[in-house]
Amino acid sequence: xxxxxxxxxxxxxxxxxxxxxxxxxxxxxxxxxxxxxxxxxxxxxxxxxxxxxxxxxxxxxxxxxxxxxxxxxxxxxxxxxxxxxxxxxxxxxxxxxxxxxxxxxxxxxxxxxxxxxxxxxxxxxxxxxxxxxxxxxxxxxxxxxxxxxxxxxxxxxxxxxxxxxxxxxxxxxxxxxxxxxxxxxxxxxxxxxxxxxxxxxxxxxxxxxxxxxxxxxxxxxxxxxxxxxxxxxxxxxxxxxxxxxxxxxxxxxxxxxxxxxxxxxxxxxxxxxxxxxxxxxxxxxxxxxxxxxxxxxxxxxxxxxxxxxxxxxxxxxxxxxxxxxxxxxxxxxxxxxxxxxxxxxxxxxxxxxxxxxxxxxxxxxxxxxxx
Amino acid sequence: xxxxxxxxxxxxxxxxxxxxxxxxxxxxxxxxxxxxxxxxxxxxxxxxxxxxxxxxxxxxxxxxxxxxxxxxxxxxxxxxxxxxxxxxxxxxxxxxxxxxxxxxxxxxxxxxxxxxxxxxxxxxxxxxxxxxxxxxxxxxxxxxxxxxxxxxxxxxxxxxxxxxxxxxxxxxxxxxxxxxxxxxxxxxxxxxxxxxxxxxxxxxxxxxxxxxxxxxxxxxxxxxxxxxxxxxxxxxxxxxxxxxxxxxxxxxxxxxxxxxxxxxxxxxxxxxxxxxxxxxxxxxxxxxxxxxxxxxxxxxxxxxxxxxxxxxxxxxxxxxxxxxxxxxxxxxxxxxxxxxxxxxxxxxxxxxxxxxxxxxxxxxxxxxxxxxxxxxxxxxxxxxxxxxxxxxxxxxxxxxxxxxxxxxxxxxxxxxxxxxxxxxxxxxxxxxxxxxxxxxxxxxxxxxxxxxxxxxxxxxxxxxxxxxxxxxxxxxxxxxxxxxxxxxxxxxxxxxxxxxxxxxxxxxxxxxxxxxxxxxxxxxxxxxxxxxxxxxxx
Numbered sequence: 001x002x003x004x005x006x007x008x009x010x011x012x013x014x015x016x017x018x019x020x021x022x023x024x025x026x027x028x029x030x031x032x033x034x035x036x037x038x039x040x041x042x043x044x045x046x047x048x049x050x051x052x053x054x055x056x057x058x059x060x061x062x063x064x065x066x067x068x069x070x071x072x073x074x075x076x077x078x079x080x081x082x083x084x085x086x087x088x089x090x091x092x093x094x095x096x097x098x099x100x101x102x103x104x105x106x107x108x109x110x111x112x113x114x115x116x117x118x119x120x121x122x123x124x125x126x127x128x129x130x131x132x133x134x135x136x137x138x139x140x141x142x143x144x145x146x147x148x149x150x151x152x153x154x155x156x157x158x159x160x161x162x163x164x165x166x167x168x169x170x171x172x173x174x175x176x177x178x179x180x181x182x183x184x185x186x187x188x189x190x191x192x193x194x195x196x197x198x199x200x201x202x203x204x205x206x207x208x209x210x211x212x213x214x215x216x217x218x219x220x221x222x223x224x225x226x227x228x229x230x231x232x233x234x235x236x237x238x239x240x241x242x243x244x245x246x247x248x249x250x251x252x253x254x255x256x257x258x259x260x261x262x263x264x265x266x267x268x269x270x271x272x273x274x275x276x277x278x279x280x281x282x283x284x285x286x287x288x289x290x291x292x293x294x295x296x297x298x299x300x301x302x303x304x305x306x307x308x309x310x311x312x313x314x315x316x317x318x319x320x321x322x323x324x325x326x327x328x329x330x331x332x333x334x335x336x337x338x339x340x341x342x343x344x345x346x347x348x349x350x351x352x353x354x355x356x357x358x359x360x361x362x363x364x365x366x367x368x369x370x371x
Numbered sequence: 372x373x374x375x376x377x378x379x380x381x382x383x384x385x386x387x388x389x390x391x392x393x394x395x396x397x398x399x400x401x402x403x404x405x406x407x408x409x410x411x412x413x414x415x416x417x418x419x420x421x422x423x424x425x426x427x428x429x430x431x432x433x434x435x436x437x438x439x440x441x442x443x444x445x446x447x448x449x450x451x452x453x454x455x456x457x458x459x460x461x462x463x464x465x466x467x468x469x470x471x472x473x474x475x476x477x478x479x480x481x482x483x484x485x486x487x488x489x490x491x492x493x494x495x496x497x498x499x500x501x502x503x504x505x506x507x508x509x510x511x512x513x514x515x516x517x518x519x520x521x522x523x524x525x526x527x528x529x530x531x532x533x534x535x536x537x538x539x540x541x542x543x544x545x546x547x548x549x550x551x552x553x554x555x556x557x558x559x560x561x562x563x564x565x566x567x568x569x570x571x572x573x574x575x576x577x578x579x580x581x582x583x584x585x586x587x588x589x590x591x592x593x594x595x596x597x598x599x600x601x602x603x604x605x606x607x608x609x610x611x612x613x614x615x616x617x618x619x620x621x622x623x624x625x626x627x628x629x630x631x632x633x634x635x636x637x638x639x640x641x642x643x644x645x646x647x648x649x650x651x652x653x654x655x656x657x658x659x660x661x662x663x664x665x666x667x668x669x670x671x672x673x674x675x676x677x678x679x680x681x682x683x684x685x686x687x688x689x690x691x692x693x694x695x696x697x698x699x700x701x702x703x704x705x706x707x708x709x710x711x712x713x714x715x716x717x718x719x720x721x722x723x724x725x726x727x728x729x730x731x732x733x734x735x736x737x738x739x740x741x742x743x744x745x746x747x748x749x750x751x752x753x754x755x756x757x758x759x760x761x762x763x764x765x766x767x768x769x770x771x772x773x774x775x776x777x778x779x780x781x782x783x784x785x786x787x788x789x790x791x792x793x794x795x796x797x798x799x800x801x802x803x804x805x806x807x808x809x810x811x812x813x814x815x816x817x818x819x820x821x822x823x824x825x826x827x828x829x830x831x832x833x834x835x836x837x838x839x840x841x842x843x844x845x846x847x848x849x850x851x852x853x854x855x856x857x858x859x860x861x862x863x864x865x866x867x868x869x870x871x872x873x874x875x876x877x878x879x880x881x882x883x884x885x886x887x888x889x890x891x892x893x894x895x896x897x898x899x900x901x902x903x904x905x906x907x908x909x
Binding site: 053061063097107110111114125126127128129130131132133134136137140144145147148151152155156159163197198200201204205207208209211212215216219223245248249252253255256257258259260261262263264266267268271273275276279283 | 420422470471472475685686687688689690691692693695696699700702703704706707708710711712714715718719722758759762765766768769770772773776777780784802805806809810812813814816817818820821824825828829832836
């Protein structure tokens with residue numbers, strides 16, 4: 001026997017098991033809307049904890065055996081450093097290093113402070129690593145980040161529009177990406193993680209990743225709606241089938257994508273590499289959001305946009321008419337069958353042929369109309 | 372079509388591709404470089420990002436500033452320090468193995484330009500054979516605390532009066548210093564003392580008197596060919612105090628004999644030019660002629676004009692990583708990468724069973740190609756691997772593995788649609804190809820934009836992400852796909868063995884359909900036992 005997992009994949013693909021993503025879009029849009037609004041509110045109320053790369057400042061790291069009370073002891077000593085108004089913040093980095101953050105220092109203050117921190121930690125001055133950031137640096141990074149974001153958005157919309165020859169796909173994809181971005185930033189605001197250049201890297205990578213997922217879904221939709229006018233299916237139905245067909249693939253790509261990222265996050269947290277941990281977290285949140293948004297936002301939104309087109313409205317009316325006609329015929333046959341059944345005929349076998357006849361009937365009608 | 376030709380010979384494609392990778396390793400072997408260049412955050416060292424304080428900086432002055440800073444940094448003798456222009460107003464100085472604070476002071480400091488009378492001259496040691504020893508080591512600008520420069524005599528910033536300078540005669544000690552001096556030794560440019568300095572190629576060495584005119588007295592400098600003349604000259608004009616000092620200096624030198632009739636233009640402890648005045652310059656407008664080429668005239672004029680940096684900079688980021696911390700970060704990065712690859716491989720084996728072999732083989736090939744490219748790019752274009760770069764490569768693992776998933780799931784979809792396994796391997800690829808290309812294109816696009824726009828560590832991340840994405844494309848096309856086609860010919864995979872990941876049961880089709888023994892159905896299996904059961908469950 002096949003494992004349950006496989007059969008789910010199979011049933012999803014063939015349409016035996018199907019969740020109506022498109023029909024329930026209102027519900028998912030509300031969920032996403034709430035998430036987005038909550039993220040924006042969190043952002044406004046709590047704000048982001050910006051790292052010194054954005055605010056300016058100096059970050060010293062010195063190797064030091066951390067024991068209970070070490071941090072407090074260092075904190076007390078740091079308050080008495082020569083340079084005034086240092087506003088030192090002291091943290092431990094795992095069990096092997098101490099981290100002291102101060103305001104922006106000039107070269108001279110930097111040297112003095114570095115030497116004194118080395119003394120506190122009991123190491124040579126050259127063992128004290130530091131990262132000094134001027135006050136304007138953060139503005140610069142943020143500005144470049146925003147430029148990258150805008151350029152990327154425009155180019156990606158163009159790329160998608162050209163590749164799929166459908167600008168509505170571009171819009172749906174960008175809305176989904178915007179959702180992922182806002183939610184990721186919202187998580188940062190909620191958790192209070194420090195935003196560093198690594199976070200920026202992560203967030204920008206999410207753009208690519210989220211789009212990657214969306215592109216896969218759209219690719220399948222495009223395949224399914226090929227020659228849609230000739231069929232009895234609406235755009236929404238075909239889009240929904242596509243979402244159900246790619247869901248296994250989507251879960252797989254996301255799982256496989258997330259595995260290395262989790263490794264990054266775990267190794268970063270465990271071994272106290274703030275850079276890797278930051279990047280890992282941003283990617284983790286963004287990738288999950290990305291997988292969700294391509295299935296629950298991008299595809300339904302696209303279907304909604306396309307269904308509003310006059311051609312699609314007409315197509316739906318046609319299907320409706322065909323269905324009504326078929327319904328009438330079916331009712332007629334039902335009556336005949338009932339008559340037969342009372343006469344003792346084999347009624348249950350009816351179902352399959354009836355379906356077939358409905359299709360061929362409508363096709364004949366279509367041909368008739370065309371002439 | 373090219374594809375149909377390839378379809379026939381997957382073995383050839385595979386072999387050629389593997390040979391190319393072997394070729395990369397051969398090149399590595401020939402150049403004897405086996406490890407990528409490490410960024411300073413991984414090996415320890417100092418990175419200083421200088422940002423021009425003014426918004427508008429011409430590329431020329433930025434390049435000039437870069438040159439001056441490069442000279443100074445080289446002068447510190449710290450080895451392979453690189454100075455690079457980044458963007459339109461930034462200069463990045465990276466010095467491996469440096470963790471002291473000297474460098475920060477040095478790069479941003481104003482250069483010391485001075486005019487000194489020549490007391491003695493002689494042949495230098497010539498360009499040094501030792502690559503590390505760069506001729507004419509300047510020192511950091513004198514700091515307010517002289518004791519900071521432990522080596523060398525203490526610096527007294529006082530300039531002597533012009534009369535005192537002209538009256539200065541070489542002492543025993545000066546002559547001894549001169550005799551013992553080897554070009555490449557440290558020069559402390561103390562205005563009040565005699566110094567020994569070499570020209571920038573180390574061909575000549577000079578014993579120089581105390582500073583007669585300070586560089587700060589220079590107003591402007593230019594170069595060109597005067598009307599009616601044939602060769603280039605460098606003209607300079609001095610401010611009033613300097614003009615007076617210069618007048619006395621040139622007047623006094625006229626009476627002297629060689630080599631004492633020369634004055635030297637010294638920048639950061641290097642004799643840029645030794646000049647013999649022809650007349651006494653009274654108005655502070657001097658003209659230096661000689662065998663100048665356009666380039667050498669321009670460079671001297673620039674040196675004079677920009678004795679200090681042409682643009683003022685502020686260090687916007689200084690990052691110092693000790694070798695211990697750097698090594699630790701490298702270790703964490705590698706551990707994360709290995710865990711990532713191992714976990715992806717494990718997942719692939721569980722989910723795709725036998726096909727997991729393809730995933731692992733492709734990942735191994737992609738990883739070795741990436742490694743080779745990193746090493747070779749390190750020696751070719753100076754690419755260095757940073758922590759952010761490692762992160763980019765780890766994300767690259769995800770991108771690479773994604774392509775396989777798209778491909779494999781496509782094959783399975785085709786089988787579910789009732790195709791035979793063998794034809795699914797082909798048609799699945801044709802359908803997956805477009806998706807893989809477009810999704811990699813999006814990934815590549817973000818990498819390129821990040822690389823162009825971003826600054827600092829983000830750049831390194833973007834570079835490796837772009838690199839791994841391109842390698843992914845190559846691996847999927849020239850390794851994974853031919854490998855799958857080849858495996859499709861084996862009994863194990865081609866007939867859908869239970870552990871191959873392609874068996875009939877998992878696909879929800881009959882064995883006959885899998886092997887293409889039945890006519891293809893229009894609709895997927897509706898009567899299948901599994902399907903009916905599960906529908907009821909649902």
